[in-house]
Amino acid sequence: MVEKEIISILEKDPQSGFTITELVTVSQLPRSAVRIALAKLEGAEKVSIRKAGMAKIYFLKKNQKKTTR
Secondary structure, three states: OHHHHHHHHHHHOOOOOEOHHHHHHHHOOOHHHHHHHHHHHHHOOOEEEEEEOOEEEEEEOOOOOOOOO
């Protein structure tokens, strides 16, 4: 599932976060799939977003537990 892969990537660097472009590069998934997964995660309140200029930086919310799978 794409959402689980995105969460595992976000767990790797919880302090700096990732832009969509960085998530696409690391995951090697299509940009559209990453955007859809991030929208779902945002709706489920599992990620937070910080804007930096035109970019959005995505972070795993602090109350989320690490995946064990």
